[in-house]
Amino acid sequence: MGIVKATKLIFEYVKRDEQEHVEEVKRAIDNMDVDIKKGDFVAILGHNGSGKSTFAKQINGILMPTGGTVLVSGMDTRDEDHIWDIRKTAGMVFQNPDNQIIGNVVEEDVGFGPENLGVPTDEIWKRVDESLEAVGMTAYRLQSPNKLSGGQKQRVAIAGVMAMKPQCIILDEPTAMLDPNGRREVIRTIRQLNESQGVTVLLITHYMEEATWADRIIVMDDGKIVMDGKPREIFSRVRELKKCGLDVPQATELAFELKEAGMPLPDGILSRQELAEELKRILEPSVRTQGIGKETGEKNVH
Numbered sequence: 001m002g003i004v005k006a007t008k009l010i011f012e013y014v015k016r017d018e019q020e021h022v023e024e025v026k027r028a029i030d031n032m033d034v035d036i037k038k039g040d041f042v043a044i045l046g047h048n049g050s051g052k053s054t055f056a057k058q059i060n061g062i063l064m065p066t067g068g069t070v071l072v073s074g075m076d077t078r079d080e081d082h083i084w085d086i087r088k089t090a091g092m093v094f095q096n097p098d099n100q101i102i103g104n105v106v107e108e109d110v111g112f113g114p115e116n117l118g119v120p121t122d123e124i125w126k127r128v129d130e131s132l133e134a135v136g137m138t139a140y141r142l143q144s145p146n147k148l149s150g151g152q153k154q155r156v157a158i159a160g161v162m163a164m165k166p167q168c169i170i171l172d173e174p175t176a177m178l179d180p181n182g183r184r185e186v187i188r189t190i191r192q193l194n195e196s197q198g199v200t201v202l203l204i205t206h207y208m209e210e211a212t213w214a215d216r217i218i219v220m221d222d223g224k225i226v227m228d229g230k231p232r233e234i235f236s237r238v239r240e241l242k243k244c245g246l247d248v249p250q251a252t253e254l255a256f257e258l259k260e261a262g263m264p265l266p267d268g269i270l271s272r273q274e275l276a277e278e279l280k281r282i283l284e285p286s287v288r289t290q291g292i293g294k295e296t297g298e299k300n301v302h
Contacts, residue, residue: 043231107141114164175210
């Protein structure tokens with residue numbers, strides 16, 4: 001069993017009137033089964049209303065299942081005796097870093113979480129040092145968070161979660177409010193933490209390029225998992241993704257259109273560099289042939 005395991009998970013939002021009578025029941029997650037292994041980097045994709053953020057809140061115990069189970073390191077999220085341990089195991093980073101940063105100085109903010117956990121002072125400062133180093137923010141430790149860019153603030157928020165030593169980090173649209181440079185900063189930080197420290201990462205995003213950094217992609221639609229595989233496999237299914245209301249990375253889109261026009265490109269191209277290399281491979285023989293023909297023609301003239 002992995003670090004996060006959902007079995008026949010159901011979650012329903014219930015709307016009630018002023019007399020507490022049920023007006024509407026909306027099923028956000030519908031009999032979902034998923035097993036996420038420790039150390040994996042998993043991207044979860046889906047259009048608005050697909051259930052991806054609802055699933056994230058199930059893992060951290062913010063929302064409780066209507067039916068089925070969610071286990072985090074073997075602990076049932078419905079067990080109130082374990083909810084604190086679950087939240088220590090699975091830390092959460094949200095869209096807006098301003099909603100998570102509460103300290104007046106960066107290092108104080110990063111130390112807030114472990115202090116609340118009752119960690120001894122010496123250990124807190126050790127964790128603050130390690131976490132700031134891990135996200136590349138050591139040079140800013142004495143600054144006010146208000147003076148940081150959006151990307152820097154989000155890295156501080158990640159450091160604050162890391163200082164609590166979680167085995168898993170859930171990031172719910174962490175770059176939605178950032179510019180392209182800030183997004184790249186945060187995604188590089190997440191990938192580095194996953195690779196160097198073995199932290200399990202669940203990244204919920206609507207930016208397709210970010211999903212290419214993951215080891216595994218889960219696509220949700222109407223509360224169900226409709227695709228599950230490696231990035232190259234998932235992004236080979238361009239038509240299916242579009243039916244789910246999703247885009248694909250720009251390089252993947254261009255490669256797909258070129259292939260549709262007859263160019264012999266492989267499926268699942270993920271980056272501009274990869275596309276450029278494939279185009280070079282295809283076009284170089286033609287260029288060389290034209291060059292040889294030209295040289296031959298010139299020799300015949302003389």
